[in-house]
Amino acid sequence: MTAGTPRSVGIGVIGYDGVARAHLQAILRLATVFWPPPVRPVLAALAGRSADRVQEAAQRYGAPAAYTDWRRLIEDRRVELLINCGPNDLHADPCIAAAARGLHMLCEKPLARSSAEAAKMRDAAVRAGTVHMTGYNYRFVPAVLLARGMIAEGKLGQIRHFRARYCDDSMIDPDVPYTWRHSRAQAGSGVIGDLAAHAIDLARFLVGEITAVSAAARIFVDRRPRPQGGDGTVDVEDAIEAVVEFAGGAVGTLEASSMCPGRKNFLTFEVNGTLGTVIFNLERLNELEVCLQGNAVGGFQTVLVTERHHPYGGRWWPPGHLLGWEQPFVHQLHRMLTAVAGQGRAGPEGATFEDGYQCAVVCDLLDRAAGEGRRIAAAGVAPSRASGE
Numbered sequence: 128m129t130a131g132t133p134r135s136v137g138i139g140v141i142g143y144d145g146v147a148r149a150h151l152q153a154i155l156r157l158a159t160v161f162w163p164p165p166v167r168p169v170l171a172a173l174a175g176r177s178a179d180r181v182q183e184a185a186q187r188y189g190a191p192a193a194y195t196d197w198r199r200l201i202e203d204r205r206v207e208l209l210i211n212c213g214p215n216d217l218h219a220d221p222c223i224a225a226a227a228r229g230l231h232m233l234c235e236k237p238l239a240r241s242s243a244e245a246a247k248m249r250d251a252a253v254r255a256g257t258v259h260m261t262g263y264n265y266r267f268v269p270a271v272l273l274a275r276g277m278i279a280e281g282k283l284g285q286i287r288h289f290r291a292r293y294c295d296d297s298m299i300d301p302d303v304p305y306t307w308r309h310s311r312a313q314a315g316s317g318v319i320g321d322l323a324a325h326a327i328d329l330a331r332f333l334v335g336e337i338t339a340v341s342a343a344a345r346i347f348v349d350r351r352p353r354p355q356g357g358d359g360t361v362d363v364e365d366a367i368e369a370v371v372e373f374a375g376g377a378v379g380t381l382e383a384s385s386m387c388p389g390r391k392n393f394l395t396f397e398v399n400g401t402l403g404t405v406i407f408n409l410e411r412l413n414e415l416e417v418c419l420q421g422n423a424v425g426g427f428q429t430v431l432v433t434e435r436h437h438p439y440g441g442r443w444w445p446p447g448h449l450l451g452w453e454q455p456f457v458h459q460l461h462r463m464l465t466a467v468a469g470q471g472r473a474g475p476e477g478a479t480f481e482d483g484y485q486c487a488v489v490c491d492l493l494d495r496a497a498g499e500g501r502r503i504a505a506a507g508v509a510p511s512r513a514s515g516e
């Protein structure tokens with residue numbers, strides 16, 4: 128090790144397909160973007176269900192250990208940080224075990240299947256005193272951070288509306304096989320936890336706490352073929368439509384559906400204040416549409432958020448050289464490792480387990496409001512606690 132080279136932190140990852148690939152890329156790429164990194168991420172172990180496939184993934188990504196039992200990954204002395212990319216029913220037990228071992232944790236969203244389960248994870252993390260983050264990666268998109276900065280500086284004035292949609296067409300085909308995502312026992316909810324959770328987190332990140340919700344939900348396809356034969360019963364919603372009210376007085380709407388032909392990864396939000404509007408669309412993630420009252424040109428301007436003075440500007444490439452869906456995962460990991468190195472905190476830019484819990488509270492409210500067909504105020508839900516990240 129040469130003088131000034133940061134110490135290494137061993138990372139164990141549960142999962143290697145799906146979103147885990149974005150985390151694995153972040154581990155491998157971080158030092159190419161952030162040098163010197165606060166600590167150097169080293170892939171120490173992978174866990175997955177199939178022995179053959181996890182071995183192959185370990186070879187592919189250069190992990191020295193591969194396990195089919197996640198407990199062995201958590202016990203592996205080389206692992207200091209757990210990145211949990213398991214299905215929603217595999218978030219709580221590994222994270223609580225990891226906290227007991229004193230590991231730092233980055234757990235995918237939604238933090239848990241319910242706010243009660245999320246509270247247990249948050250409490251375990253706070254007790255452990257380690258760094259904890261929930262994988263709300265869209266917080267780390269430069270255009271989202273630019274919008275947040277503009278709102279915080281008062282450039283939009285008093286915020287009156289937040290409108291978000293997260294739509295795709297991933298379930299439109301009734302022959303899409305039954306998976307853990309279609310089971311309330313395994314996933315906790317359908318598009319509420321899968322898609323709307325990202326929009327709820329951005330609502331909290333940009334505008335503040337949600338205090339009341341009204342909602343309607345639908346299951347459009349209630350049986351799907353199981354890969355091993357036969358049918359599975361879908362008992363989680365394919366779509367949710369909601370009206371939300373914020374502590375600061377703003378009102379807005381949230382929509383999430385996996386039943387929208389043509390929509391692929393359409394996460395979009397619009398924030399209207401007394402002085403201006405910003406619009407973001409994840410499918411054009413390098414851009415922010417901005418309209419400010421009093422601007423002599425008038426109307427909306429599309430800002431390409433790649434200038435050196437923009438968030439993470441100049442970190443990757445020169446201005447005008449675009450970023451993709453995966454790069455905010457590198458920003459997220461960098462924030463996490465900065466906190467692990469004791470050089471900063473995971474929040475407020477990163478979503479802590481407290482943020483994951485607060486988001487889960489709103490997910491529960493949406494589910495209840497849709498089920499009971501009425502407006503539900505958040506009063507009486509557990510108040511926000513110090514996050515202790």
Ligand SMILES: NC(=O)c1ccc[n+]([C@@H]2O[C@H](COP(=O)([O-])OP(=O)(O)OC[C@H]3O[C@@H](n4cnc5c(N)ncnc54)[C@H](O)[C@@H]3O)[C@@H](O)[C@H]2O)c1
Nearest residue numbers: 142143144145146147174175176212213214215235236237
């Ligand atoms: N932040 C994002 O943008 C984003 C995107 C997609 C998914 N997610 C979240 O990530 C999580 C995983 O979603 P996905 O789409 O990657 O799912 P997936 O089904 O594609 O992958 C799940 C992974 O978990 C592993 N796994 C399952 N059971 C296991 C067990 N018992 N032991 C060890 N490993 C096991 C599987 O091998 C697989 O690699 C979910 O919580 C989901 O909500 C987040």
